[in-house]
Amino acid sequence: MKWMIYGAYGYTGELISRHAVAEGHKPVLAGRNGEAVRKLAEELDRDYVVVSLDEPGALEAALADMDLVIHCAGPFEVTAEPMIASCLATKTHYLDITGEISVFEFAHASHKLAESAGVVLCPGVGFDVIPTDCVAAQLKEQLPDAIDLVLGFDSSSRMSRGTARTGMRKLAEGGAVRRGGDVVNVPLAYHTRKIDFGNGEKCAMTIPWGDVATAYYTTSIPNIEVYIPASPRLIKRMKRMNWFRWLFRFKPLRNMLEKNIEQQPAGPDEEEREKAVTYVWGEAKNGKGDSKSLRVKVMNGYKLTSQGAVDVAMHILEQRPAPGYYTPAKLCGSDLIDRYKIE
Missing domain, CATH: 3.30.360.10 (Dihydrodipicolinate Reductase; domain 2)
Structure with missing residues (x-):
């Protein structure tokens, strides 16, 4: 399965990218800053793509062969909608690390579209929420x-x-x-x-x-x-x-x-x-x-996000849940929290 981390060189995106590679996964790293994404990709020995959310055609081309994307480039009230639209067009599962109410409401309102496209939408796969x-x-x-x-x-x-x-x-x-x-x-x-x-x-x-x-x-x-x-x-x-x-x-x-x-x-x-x-x-x-x-x-919270985002991505790729909008607990079960507990 082929998947992408978009905004991979941001603070949290980099934590997720490093954790994914340390776990033996092979995400494609992506973002609009060519120098930043190239530098991180070379360090982690990963493929990378330079693409902006402002270019729908180029974004859809970048997602065309991706099964899933973890979207890490905020502010999500601005960036989530174009990424979700491209994911629906390319049948790419969508995850993000937002905590913004408007983004959750938008994703929930897109449930029927996600079902029709065969896509899972699950924002908030970090400490939020x-x-x-x-x-x-x-x-x-x-x-x-x-x-x-x-x-x-x-x-x-x-x-x-x-x-x-x-x-x-x-x-x-x-x-x-x-x-x-x-x-x-x-x-x-x-x-x-x-x-x-x-x-x-x-x-x-x-x-x-x-x-x-x-x-x-x-x-x-x-x-x-x-x-x-x-x-x-x-x-x-x-x-x-x-x-x-x-x-x-x-x-x-x-x-x-x-x-x-x-x-x-x-x-x-x-x-x-x-x-x-x-x-x-x-x-x-x-x-x-x-x-x-x-x-x-x-x-x-940031350590939890780096692990949680990858855990939810792997759950989708391995378990292939029915398409539509999910919250993390609805998607992975309420015991997902057990992975991040400290005694």
Whole structure:
């Protein structure tokens, strides 16, 4: 089977590429920066393709003999749609590492097209959203009549530049939760509460994490919120930001902030990825007030992404699931998280 990693030379794309080759796989590396992709391909002794998402004809030609692509070039709200369109045209299975709600919603809306094309669409095959998606699925198994689902995670790891850029771009949109089955836009730090994610109780606030979309398609639970730890000071700052977050729609401000982000390290180094763990928590409740909770400790998010993306790719190529849209837990089972647990 022939498969591609697109955006292979980005911070996370390179981690995935290196892990795949270390596991004995032979992906074709691809991206629009010819020098960057050539350099990495030569180091890893892999074939490579230089192609831009802005050239549909060239992209389809590059994907024509590919069985699957792991798409790693964000921001995915911009790049996912053209890649998915080319994958549908060339009958190429599509994976990505997004955490953006709009991308999950778009992929889900493309389910019938994917079925007709014989293609699997499974965005979010990294830390966004494998562990939280699996926790959601396991809670649904424990409490089948749940109507409320709350998920969260606590990580000491620094963000990559790509994640920081995506977060900055999304500030203008505020937060998001799911209510009655629909994604609803809400203010930043919309809800706050104290949560023990697995390493002691902390203040936490809601964030527009990908599970607001995916956990619903995994569990059918209609009300979903996602939390991360946040100091009282940060919570106050985020609430104040609601008054002027519209400013982040202006391109000059975004360009200035992106330049600042580019001055930061690409992401956590190897030592930090090995040391920094992530605590994942979830709680489900039904209409009678019964509840179930679950806590899991997993590896650093970027390390998990490098392994998870390859694991899901191999699952598709080896198991040949029915075509259509999937979440990671729906595709690979809720026990997928077991591969990334830390005792």
